[in-house]
């Protein structure tokens with residue numbers, strides 16, 4: 001798998017604005033008021049936060065990834081994104097060919113904006129296509145249509161993007177295995193380098209959460225979810241987009257560098273409202289979340305004092321547990337060192353006996369197909 005090792009470093013930038021909130025979404029999202037999105041002020045706040053936090057990451061290797069997530073960062077003025085790329089490069093360094101991703105929604109960015117994003121250095125788009133079935137998109141409350149999805153990919157290619165990731169949401173109530181496979185076929189027909197597939201999750205504080213609380217069934221039942229999951233992985237593999245993580249598949253060499261940082265417990269700086277960062281410190285690790293409210297975030301960042309919602313320290317034991325949990329998500333498995341072996345070796349042996357874990361090499365633990373379906377249980381037993 002290409003991309004980041006555990007000693008690599010990357011940067012996440014959160015842009016919290018969306019044209020409209022999707023009814024299942026629980027991300028830190030703001031719908032702009034009549035005055036519109038404060039793009040320049042938000043850019044200045046992120047730049048000020050970068051200036052205030054860069055010192056914490058001094059001495060790290062140049063960043064292998066810069067990821068603009070949201071929200072819908074493709075709505076942000078490309079010149080603002082360009083200014084942040086330049087500032088990150090000047091303050092922390094970006095490796096040659098660093099992955100620079102912007103999340104975008106089909107139907108919300110035109111060809112000129114894509115050309116402008118490419119011109120300021122963005123080299124990867126993560127597209128919220130979600131489905132190619134108009135009825136599923138309608139039920140999800142999405143604004144994009146299947147035609148928007150196709151036009152968006154065509155325009156991205158024409159703008160020079162050679163690395164596209166397409167998202168699919170699955171396990172929507174009423175969606176059969178055949179329906180899910182039709183979506184996968186539609187995605188594969190567009191030749192993406194990367195595909196992410198997510199099960200529809202119902203969060204209590206969302207409109208979908210309220211509907212589910214009233215008894216409405218919005219997600220497929222567990223058996224259907226498993227059938228869709230397994231069929232999707234097989235179809236992607238057959239199409240040359242190889243599953244490499246629980247929810248992600250890629251053409252060889254196109255695995256997501258940025259997400260790889262999370263799965264390997266590498267360090268990342270987070271900028272923007274509600275963004276989460278992680279760094280290693282002498283006693284273990286440190287994680288924090290920025291102020292979520294965009295207005296308060298900007299005010300504090302512009303004053304040179306980034307405001308945090310929380311900051312926690314993670315001791316060595318917690319870091320080990322998280323390393324096991326995130327590393328097992330990868331199809332390649334979890335590289336096992338002396339600390340993991342000492343802490344979880346006996347439990348791993350029991351899971352191997354039960355056919356939930358394998359060790360293809362003595363220094364690597366990997367979920368079996370059955371173990372992958374029961375991942376939460378396997379991780380809980382491993383780290384109990």
Ligand code: SF4
Pocket residue numbers: 018020021022025026027029070071072105128
């Ligand atoms: S576009 Fe994405 S981030 Fe924005 S509301 Fe919809 S799901 Fe959430």
